[in-house]
Amino acid sequence: MKGTNLGEFEEVVLLTIAALMEDAYSVSICDEIERVTERKVKLSVVHAVLNRLDKKGFVKSHLGDPTSTRGGRRKRFFTVTHAGKVALTKVKQQRDQFWSVIPEFNLKFI
């Protein structure tokens, strides 16, 4: 397995899962990312990332109950594992560290 670093998109997906709480499954994750980041997200990409996160141990999944939608197929719900939380926090701390050493930061440079 590759290192436990979080890629940018992985981080977004992981955050989305955490944000969606009990209702995080592939389609809803897609929708949520699209809504928040306003960029087009492909299901196949999200799916691949979820698979990768699962392998890294940052998320775990379980199958929900069958419903009448989706042709009766069950949904796979994702939750963030402890390792996932640790990884997210670590990323946030690193960012915060950078932020804290920047003296003045003004939007006018942009």
Next chain:
Amino acid sequence: MKNKSVHPPKWANRLLEWYCKPELFEDLQGDLYEYFERNLEAKGSRRARFNYVMDVLKFFKPYTVRKLEILGQLTQFIMFKNYFKTSIRSIGRNKLFSAINVFGLAISMSVCLLMITMFSEVKNYDRFHADHDRIHRVTNAQKYLNNEPNLFASTSILAGRRLKEEVPGLEAATIITRSFSADAKIGDNTFPFNAPWADNDFFKVFSFNLLRGDATAALSEPYSVILTDETAEKFFPGQDPMDQTILMNEQSYRVTGVVEKPPFNSHFKFSALISFSTYEQQQKQTEEDWWLNWHNMWSNYAYFKLDKNTTIDQVQARLTSIADDENSRQGQTKIFLSTQALTNIMSGPDLSNQLGESIGNEALWILGVLAFIVILSAGFNYTNLSIARSLRRAKEVGVRKVVGASKKQVFTQFTIEACIISVCSLILAYLLFFLLKPLFLNLSPEMQRSLKLEHEPIMLLYFLLFAIVVGISAGFIPSLFLSRLRAIQVLKDASTTRLFSKINLRKVLIVVQFTLSLAFIISASIANRQFKYALNFDLGFDTENVLNISLAGNDPYLTKAVFEQIPEITDISMSSHVLSTGNRYANQAKSEDGLDSATVYLSQIDHKYIPLMGHELLAGTNFVAKDRVEKEETVIVNETILNKFKLGTPEEAIGKVLKFGPTNSLIVQGVVKNFHYATLDSEIESFAFRHQPQNAQMLNLKIMSENIIDTRRKIEEAWLEFDEVHEFRGSFYDDRIEAAYSEFEVMFTVVGFLAFITITISALGLLGMGVYTAETRLKEISIRKVLGASEGSLIRLLSRGFMWLLLIASLIAIPSTYYLFDSVLLSDQAHRADIGVMELILGVMVIFVIGFTTIGSQTWKAAKSNPAQTLRSE
């Protein structure tokens, strides 16, 4: 939702299911479905379906694709041991059925092993030549007007020469002519010597291993001889054979080479070769040019090797134009040239005048099909009995399925069981194969000359493969059937036979089996009848007590003088060959005005021959009694020739003239009644007796004796005293005829043997089915008996079904076999025995008796059983 009826394309779903990992499949499909539904509302059904397909394709990624099921295969592998164990147990439990299966399969397999060996041997013929795929030979088709052409492996020297000179793109071409025969004198010793003439390009075409001498020049000079190492050792024991002299027919030949004896798998075998230039020189001296005639195609062969860039079609096109050119100068009989690949000679079409042995594709096909039928029959037995027994195994399958076996695993299990049976049979079959081999080879001398039936170790692998294929095919239907059983149904009420009641397959198989058995019996008896018919056929002359002796090059008059001493020999005549046993010789003859010409078959005889053989003269007289005929003046012809040359009635024909060759104008002296000079498969055509006792090769001794065997011994002793070099080769006319029709005898033996095998196998199968029926219906029988059914009525009840099947089988077999023989197999026989009603009925009788005895014995046993015993255990 509107559009509720619209679904994603089914095939896309199937594709997804096929490639996707099972654990990912469900939610992935769900996701795609959700998108599909969204698209359906937003973009319409077409777009939605399209997107769905695209998505399915897009998800084909490393992480979604299922891994090769190594794990699954591993379980299969682990289960092997279990399958093996249960199979062995089940085989052991049903000893009778296993024995029937193994025995039946073993017998039929041994026949198949024989065939496999034979086929591979035939296929390997002539493959030792380098570039054997580029070597071909010229074959002839002789056609008279619009009659069916006669096919010959031989061709004319003229065709061979034109091939060498005019056809481009050949690496080499060689002409071979048979067959020189003389006494070879070496010092004080004399040996009989037979060899073909072959020209100097012989070794460019063939790769026979020349041990000594120059391959490019050894056959160039006239009177050169190449000996095989075997012959050289015989002629010159312990000496160097090179440049030695051999004296034959007052000519001295020089040994210019030693070649390794042709291997067994060469269709063309020889003990020596003589240079073709010898033949050319001798023919030129005779100042006749018949030897270069387009029609002189009886004993010459032309083999050629293609260049790498030449196709056989190009050569064929040139040969066709050569033939057209020659035929434009010919009369009513035309000769067409075609080609045959070297590797196809042994197994190719049946051609006359073969240079060596040829089995012919017809015989191979027949044997192959027969072997297939036999193995089919045994396979049916297995299928039948297994399905019948599967009632017992149903519970086992149920339990396995409950525990978690998949359909595939159950299928594998039963297939393995079938393979175990077939491999067991193979071991037995292999032993039987060695018993069968000598019997098969001894069927006919040709068989011994052309086949050894030895197999290399690699063949054992083929045998095993064959056994496994047989196992899989025989076990296929039962395995499929058992693997489809539903666990719940089987376990809920296993006693029900309803599960199996719908299977008519069993009945179909039994009918097929017995149809085949019947067909075999009928065929065997028809072949036997045809053989007897041919032997007892009135040939038109008297063959009784005539002993034909081959002169082996001795002077006919001297030899005759020797035998005249023996009092039991009442008369002696001379002839060139033995008629009516297959050999034919022909000349072209013309009418007096030269307008009509025809092929005339002939025999060269002396004046004693016609009365001795009892030919009936319709008009005219026999040849005048002359011991030596200096100038041939007259000829005796048969009736057919009169029509061909329009000579009128026999009386009118006397005194008319026929021309044989350029020099011989012969007056018709007598007309004999038509008789069979050839075998019965050909019609009587033009035939002439020529008065040339000096050309005699045979003496015909008429014997009057109480003790024929004793007389024959006396004759043989007289021969040995007279000629120490050549062995005595004499045989009674009737025996010669019998040998000529031995193909029917071989056919009878083979078909009879196979008939016996199929009947045995079918009967075994029927026995198994009888046992099974009686067992499963034992309770029913007991209850019927308690209620007052008689034993006779019970037997009738149980056998009725089988008897019906047999009846159906006979209704199919009789007409089809009759048709097969009437219009296919015997149709090319000009004279044949009628297919009698007796043969047909006899076959049916045999089948019914066998069928009834097997079934009857089992039902009898069941009907006799004590109902108290069987019902008590309930």
